[in-house]
Amino acid sequence: MANDTREQFLDTAESLFSERGFYGVSIAAIANQLGLTKQALLHHFGSKEKLYGEVLKRISTQFAALESATTRVETDPADLLKAYLLKLHAPFARGPAPTRLLMREVLDNKRRADTAGTWYLKPFLDSLTKMLKAIPNWQKASDVDAFAMVYQLLGAINYYGISAPTLTGIFGAETYAEIDQAFPVQMEHLIDAAIAAGPRSTE
């Protein structure tokens, strides 16, 4: 099945790119993992860059779907923001690969000429800011202040999302398991604290 192979390529590429970065993965390595040659990959995607672009595109599509699904379910503004942020913790229930990949994209943004990893981000960030400002005691906050706060929460989540190997290496598997269990609670706790604190004006 053609479509099947394509999808498998995207899965494998996403996983490898997220773990080793664009330059750290050869197209031959991706293809070999599926028992194919790199020419099969080039046949489907044309070039390494295009494959990478399609991986990013697929992630951003799933991202958008997650957002609209959450918006449909939650009605209270505070609950919506919390639910959305918490869902990013284990993105799409597909493991940490998307988070890692997007973090790499943020890191490499300066270098990469195309803005493939950026264009999806603006509406996403705007939504988050809007969600925070929809909460009663944040309504008088400026856009910039609300954004800065929301971006910090996003940073907290994403940073943790890529830290599993490092934290396991530092603390060992058992302690990491404890941390991983505690984290969602503490994350919700921090979000609650941020919401409850209300804005602090910059000017």
Added chain:
Amino acid sequence: MANDTREQFLDTAESLFSERGFYGVSIAAIANQLGLTKQALLHHFGSKEKLYGEVLKRISTQFAALESATTRVETDPADLLKAYLLKLHAPFARGPAPTRLLMREVLDNKRRADTAGTWYLKPFLDSLTKMLKAIPNWQKASDVDAFAMVYQLLGAINYYGISAPTLTGIFGAETYAEIDQAFPVQMEHLIDAAIAAGPRSTE
């Protein structure tokens, strides 16, 4: 001057590695930026891996110095934690390169056999956790809960620390300037909120 060249190599390598990652930079590119050949670099450092290791080592040394300097100045536990975290915002007043590089190290930790980027991190994280637990209303928190909270704050700071190019690309230079001005205030605000909220038990 020999030492001078070495130091220049480390500066250039730190900058380039932070922007493009280990695989994204050739030793020839580093050397060319100084008007030298890659063999000059190999003469001083032996191999690319060793150069990279020395860059990390230098950063971690500066990191430790920053910690002890802050500990020496601040006495109130809450102030100490705040001061330390805020100093990480513009690390060592040497720009975002160290933050970017360490973020890459966290991302690549799974792959890299040597734990060069990890060994320095444990005492650093232990210090942070200890700082939080020294604050009166956090004294009864478990180590894991305190760590989870502190790690989130660290994540918020580091994530923002690598986001300048991305945010500039999304919002434009003027808006980014506003954000960058607002950020430290909102960061301090979030830290205050987290401290004030006290622990929420996981069990």
Added chain:
DNA sequence: TTTGATACTTACCGTATGGTAGGTTGTCAA
């Protein structure tokens, strides 16, 4: 004035990489 070390250089090598060219095989509609 020789020795030896430091700080480089050019020349070269094996390997890996992304990509091209040109097959071969299987499927499926006309």
Added chain:
DNA sequence: TTGACAACCTACCATACGGTAAGTATCAAA
């Protein structure tokens, strides 16, 4: 039965990479 196309393959290529080998220039100590 044929023709066309998709889905691969082997063969090949130019380039770039990290690293080795073998110089050369400078300079200070003996």
